[in-house]
Amino acid sequence: MINKWLFQHIDNAGLIIFRTFFGLLCFLESIGAIFTGWIKTTLIEPEFTFSFIGFEWLQPLPGYWMYVYYAVMGLFGLFVMLGYKYRFSMLTFALMWSATYLMQKSSYNNHYYLLMLLSFIMVVMPANKYASIDAKQNPSLKSLSMPLWCKGVFVFQLFIVYTYASVAKLYPDWLDTSVIELLMKPKANYFLVGELLQQKWMHYVLSYGGIVFDGLIIPLLLFKPTRKYAFFVSIFFHLFNSFVFQIGIFPYLALAFSLFFFEPEIIRNIFLKKKPLYVSEEITVPNYRAPLIVIFGIYFLIQIVLPLRHHVIEDDVLWTEEGHRLSWRMMLRAKSGSATYTVRDKETGSKMVIKLDDYLTKKQQRGAASKPDVIWQFAQRLKEKFKKNNQDVAVFVNSRVSVNGKPYKELINPEIDLASIDWETFRHSDWILPSKQD
Secondary structure, three states: OHHHHHHEEEEOHHHHHHHHHHHHHHHHHHHHHHHOOHHHHHHHOOOOOOOOOOOOOOOOOOOOHHHHHHHHHHHHHHHHHHOOOHHHHHHHHHHHHHHHHHOOOOOOOHHHHHHHHHHHHHHOOOOOOOOOHHHHHOHHHOOOEEEHHHHHHHHHHHHHHHHHHHHHOOOHHHHOOHHHHHHHHHHOOOOOOOOHHHOHHHHHHHHHHHHHHHHHHHHHHHOHHHHHHHHHHHHHHHHHHHHHHOOOOHHHHHHHHHHHOOOHHHHHHHHOOOOOOOOOOOEOOOOOHHHHHHHHHHHHHHHHHHHHHHHHOOOOHHHHOOOOOOOOOOOOOOEEEEEEEEEEEOOOOOEEEOOHHHOOOHHHHHHHHHOHHHHHHHHHHHHHHHHOOOOOEEEEEEEEEEEOOOOOEEOEOOOOOHHHOOOOOOOOOOOEOOOOOO
């Protein structure tokens, strides 16, 4: 039975067209970062970037070389779209994108993480077997089919993403629409819809509509009688998010996934009319069966368990941020804060309040005021900075944070020297003060 589920061949039209869209979106994401000024504000203007902890050695290239870096990434995106030297192009893009993802957190976005995962998944997909330069140059590569596991990997990955996104919204501040209200306030000046987005009834539609859409969209797309209606709802949902939240390529990437839910005949008739339809349903068990099952088994086990880690870490993830990233917790809260960093010379006892403008951009300052991991990293950075001047210093932080418009409370224990302690990856850091401070 498992051989039929994984290795029965089906028509590959969906994967071929998805490769085209995916490569185009990789190109647009890369080139868009250049022309929107994202690279300048995120990777060039900062003196350094807050990388993921453990990847501090990953820093942007000096000067304007990050423009070249992203242009090269965009070029490989085009190569993927065209199916030219596909696996090399896809792997190179995956590695380059992963490096830029891990080297900065100031512009953290779930779709950056999803794009990294998908890029590595696409490396192993037989996505260049038709309508590609590779297949044209090497006709023996050409194929009309793919094993069923190729479709299953995408469907299961999407199911994980959407399910966790839906479940994460089931908490009081989302259910009473206060989060949506805060998110909509800056949109009041939007053309035509600005005032509509401020209406309370609309906040309920968006809050509960988000839960229902994320929770049901994959099952509804899999179920043939509801597939067409779910697709049209999906178009509206993602285009609305694109217009209101400006979240890059993600809405269009999400729509491209629909290719894996519709029958191959429909995909072929719209996009590949000259392609013969594969109908034989042959089961071919390859010699890589065992490694494939083990690798994807481990991968999906991690994908299922990783978003749950905040449940075994003390206190509320909305407050501590511990377990927030890599967990599909999308647009769940509004957070603001302020922080004062004080450096004390251990030898002389003299103290100095750090002027954040001397070290951080405005975007970085927001993270260094409200996100514990960024606060800890900046304390370590200050320690190293003063060490170069032969000063051994302690770093104390006084930070006050508001979550979802609630009153400001102390986030960091101001008596703890953050420069002298290690980061806890899977445990609660007790220098983060409790969310409930009655």
